[in-house]
Amino acid sequence: MAGALNITIHIDVLDSAEELTREEKQAMQLAEEAANDAYAPYSNFFVGAALLLDNGTFFKGSNQENAAYPSGLCAERTALFAMSSHYPKQKIKLIAVAARRQNETRYLPVTPCGACRQVMSEYEFKQQMAIPVLLHGPDGKYYRSRSIQDLLPLQFTKDSLLEF
Template sequence: MASELNINICIDVLDSMDELSEQERQAMELAQQAANDAYAPYSNFLVGSALVLEDGTLFKGSNQENAAYPSGLCAERTALFAMSAYHPNKKIKLIAVTARRRSEQHFLPAMPCGACRQVMAEYEHKQQEPIPVLLQGPEGKFYRCRSVGDLLPFQFTKDHL
């Protein structure tokens, strides 16, 4: 007989930038700046990500497209890989993600793709503590996930190898 597994995920919905902590606001503003700097001549979809490290260091990343489409890289992985190259042993305290279309000034909901969720989960598993994720939501709202696990509840980790 089959049983049922229920997964409950709670995500905070914040109505405006005013409801963010100072650290969250700084990270989201840096993610917005990163989106504005994205190299996205093909999709014209500009994505920015920002990381806050345990010592307060801020790191940003933007999507980097390529004419050979699979050779591009998402904003989240750009930020995470660069951070890890420069600060391999520092813990991540927050990841912020936002996006906009090149033809528009307002920011849009930005949800990490599956590959980015897996990479984010790797760093969360590595540091053995949750990494909150702040996402641009619709109509000026923000979504605050308490952990990468909220975005990827069934993770593949080194423990599965």
């Protein structure tokens, strides 16, 4: 008889920005600003990410496209990789992500792609501390996960690698 694996995913749905903490509001504002700096001439999809570090520093990143599509990079990964090279010992307290289409001011309810979820998972595993993720939801709402595990429940980590 086959068993079952029950996975619980917890996402807070906040009805408005009024329910965000001061740090979450600041991170989301910076993610929105970062989206404005995106280089997205092919998709016209502007994404920004902001990281809050445990020393109080905020770090931003935006998607960077390239005519050779695999050569571009998402906002979440630009922020994480740049942050890690500047602040390698700092822990991440929060990641905020904002996305909009070109020539629109409304931010869209989007989630990180699979590659970004995997990279985010690596940083959570590395720091051995949950990283909440804040996203725009529909109709002025916000989504807050308590951990990357809520976005990528069956994670591939260094423990997944075979030892030879």
